[in-house]
Amino acid sequence: MAKQKTAFVCTECGSDYSKWQGQCSDCGAWNTVSELRLGPAGGRRGTAAGAGNRAGFAGARPEAKLLAEIATEAVARIGSGAGEFDRVLGGGLVPGSAILVGGSPGAGKSTLLLQTLCHLARGRPCLYITGEESLQQVALRARRLGLPMDQLRLMAETNVESILAALGSDRPDVVVVDSIQVVHSDDIASAPGSVSQVRECAAALTRYAKQSGTVLLLVGHVTKDGSLAGPKVLEHMIDCSILLEGSDDSRFRTLRGQKNRFGAVNELGIFAMTDGGLREVKNPSAIFLDRSEEASSGSAVMVVWEGTRPLLVEIQALVDDSALGNPRRVAVGLEQNRLAMLLAVLHRHGGLHVGDQDVFANVVGGVKVLETSADLALLLAIVSSFRDHPLPRDLVIFGEVGLSGEIRPVPSGQERLAEAAKHGFRRAIVPKANAPKSAIPGMEVVPVRKLQEALAAFS
Incomplete structure (x- = not known):
């Protein structure tokens, strides 16, 4: 028998090693180097790893061209049927792209993709490949959601060679693989979900998408810390990585782009989970501004920039006497270290000492604010x-x-x-450099240069 090759790969950065070691020398992560069993040295051609495929990753033999000779015509995108989903993707699905959709269990990944494919199947061939559920379970979900069921083709399969054979015969325009963690190859002697299986199966499916122009949607799991499971190299293979998030006590789901070769990153889409599936929220600011009728202390409204649009959210703060020697600093939806830094700025340049107080900060609605425009509203x-x-x-x-x-x-x-003016706000405290050149009808804008000026305008 041909000797089987073995390598050791870091699941965080994808670095290869000849033997196992406790810490990855490149990224510094501990206990992330795992064994990768490759196919036999004399294995079959055309396997999942593509050992016999000499046509190149994108389907053509490599040939150097002048940059000016390369055609740059705009590629016609495919609308998914949901405006929020298209917004995160950068305007729609791009033919030949590989998209990884991640999220925690129960977030609605399968529901979102099933709705999308049932909509697309009315005008183009689509294939939904399920590896975690039976065909009956998928059909029951579609019937419960009231989706059109007469055009979409389903297949239950986890073997990547069988999946590639079915794709070659059916030639769908859009295909969903749910999920990549359960797909395996016969040429790799490891369990489904391992580093070697996920990497090689994803590479084979992505190669097919590039060669055929098929839109490939891969469903991925997440780890306990919220990052995508599997080797880090998986995120480098695909063109777009999006994450569907949502807490158990909220019916709203946020779809955020983490990587996108065809659009803006950190774009945000808002969905509501209903009995009829995921419904897009066209005006998310109205949801996050659902405030109480009575004015309360510690509440402020700020405007954050998510992707390509502004979003109005409410930020709340609570300052209370601390019974501990080391007062607590708790931030939900914000960066905790930045909260501590802003409290020091408030003490030094605002004259307000809260060193003996517990400070709690929260962004209403479960939104995660990643930019610094929330500093002034938080203070x-x-x-x-x-x-x-x-x-x-x-x-x-x-x-x-x-x-x-x-x-x-x-x-x-x-x-x-x-x-802000569109939602009825009549006053604004903004940086001096952001003051409008012409007056905004119905809005009084107070430009400030220093923190003391903002505190004086507030009082």
Whole structure:
């Protein structure tokens, strides 16, 4: 028998080693190097690893060309039927692209993709490959959601060679593999879901998508810390990586792009989980601004920029006497280290000492704020809670706070103010550099340069 090759691969960065070691020398992660069993040295041609495929990864023999000779015509995208899904993808599905859809169990990955394929199957051939559920389970879900069932083709299979054979005969335009963690190859002697199986099966499916122009949608699992399971090299193979998130106590789901070769990253789509499946939310700001009728201290409205659009969300702060020697600093939806830094700026340049107070900060609605435009709104919410003085309900705030107490401008200030005015806000505290050149009808804009000016405008 031909000797089987063995390698050791880091699941975080994909680095190869000749023998096992406890720590990866490249990324520094511990206990991430695992054994990778390759196919036999004299294995069959055309296997999942593509040992006999000499046509190249994209389906053509490699040939050098001048950059000016390469055609750059716009590729016609395929609409998924959901505007929020198309927004995250950058405008729709691109033929020949490989898309990885991740999320925690129960987030709605299978529901979203089943809805998408049932919509697309009415105008083009589509194939849904399920490896975790039976055909009856998928059909029951489609019937429960009221989806059209007379055009979509289903197949239950986990062997990648059988999947590639079915794709070659059916020639679908869009295919879903649910999920990549259960797909395996006969040429690799390891269990489904292992590093070697996930990497080689994903490479084989991606190669087929590039060669045939088929849209490939892969469903991926996530680990306990929320990152995509499997080898890190899997995220480098695909063209687009999106994550569907949602808490158990909320019916809203957020679809966020983490990598996209055909559009903007960190684009956000909002869906609502209903009895009829996932329904897109066309005006998410109205959901996150569902505030109480009475004004309360510690609450402020800010405008964050998600992908290509502004989003109005409410931020809340609670400052209370601490019974501990080391007061707590808790941030939900915000970066905890940035909260501690802003509290130091507030003490030094705002004259407000909260070193003996517990400080809790929360972004309402489960939104994760990743940009610095929330700094000023967070500080004013903290001051409002500490002084027990509510902020005006028609006030919107945004701006970055520097270590010297200056208020720095943020991108797309005009668009943020326009979005706030559209939702009925009449006052705004913004950085001086973001002040509009012409007055906004019905809105009073207060430009500030320093933190002291913002505190004075608030009081």
